[in-house]
Amino acid sequence: MEKQPSAACQQFRRERLLLYAYGELPAGEAEVIRLHLAGCASCRAEVEAIAAVRAAASAPGLQENPPSALEARLRIAAREALSARPGLRERMAGWLRQPRFWYAAVAAAVVVMVAGLGYRSWESHRARPEDFTGDGLAALVEEVDSWDSPPLAALELEPAAPLFEELEQELEVISPGDEAAAEPWYWPTPESGLDEIERGLDELDATVRYL
């Protein structure tokens, strides 16, 4: 026995059945409707009526074409519009006349300049393996000793040179150019003693600068 149309069916009809009849429902929902139609004569009649109207609306002779002369005029207009379009040179000249182009160019130049300066600064402060060879380390120590600033004295910090000499006795410091021949443990790693020295010097540098 077939079900009578319910209030839910009425809402079903109005929206869902239209979407179903025009194939615009997702597969899952369409399957639900299909199952419902099998047991609901009212909704089935609605879908059949939609199909009948669709068939009538697609009857031959109902749709018309515009006059061919009109189409020809439009084709000519489309070609003329393309040929009248400014070339690359004209377009570039147009960009140059726009203030927005110049704002963008200045902004791009500033970004490139800042990035370049930042890279140079990073490059000049970056630690290199040669900084930890005998000469490199000695140069660092000399630099620290040369500060000889009142804040350093105020901190009652000892000059770095004795510390270096002490370390040099413990570590076989690599001579410049001998890096390749050195044992792996001589190379600065996060765990190495040379890194510790570098960190200490950095902290000292930062403290002095702060003072």
Add this chain to the structure above:
Amino acid sequence: MIAYRRGESKAFDELLLRYRTPLFSTLRRLVGDRALAEDLFQETFLRVIQHAGRYDAGRKFSGWVFRIARNLAVDALRQRGVRREEELDEEHHDPAGGPDRALARAEQGEAISRALELLPLEQREVFLMREWAGLSFKEIAEVTESPLNTVLGRMHLAVKKLRACLAEHAEA
């Protein structure tokens, strides 16, 4: 449309070939006047050419072109003084002597053609854009700037009226 914008003139020919029948037929039924439909069809495609650079490649061309055409048609009907309220009333005073007699004499194609003209503009445009232009209900909602449920409601009423006309024709 993207190919046309790149400079390929043949792409425009393809667009014209694809949309001339559904677009012209829809315009013809919307405004009910062939000469006006021709003017609107021409103006629609001239705007497509003129504003090719503004076309959003992420959206369907059919929605864009039907939106232009539909807006032009609505403006033209307004200029002619055809208000929507009058359109709604039109089915009650058919100059040909009433839909019953007209539909009884006509073949089915002619019957639906006449019935289409008797539909209010809002229902007619939804029916034509879905049936002849092949726009989805969601696209029609975008073109007409109406909620999807409103579009479906209009379509429901259009189908109901067309079905009644077809039934009367079948009985006659």
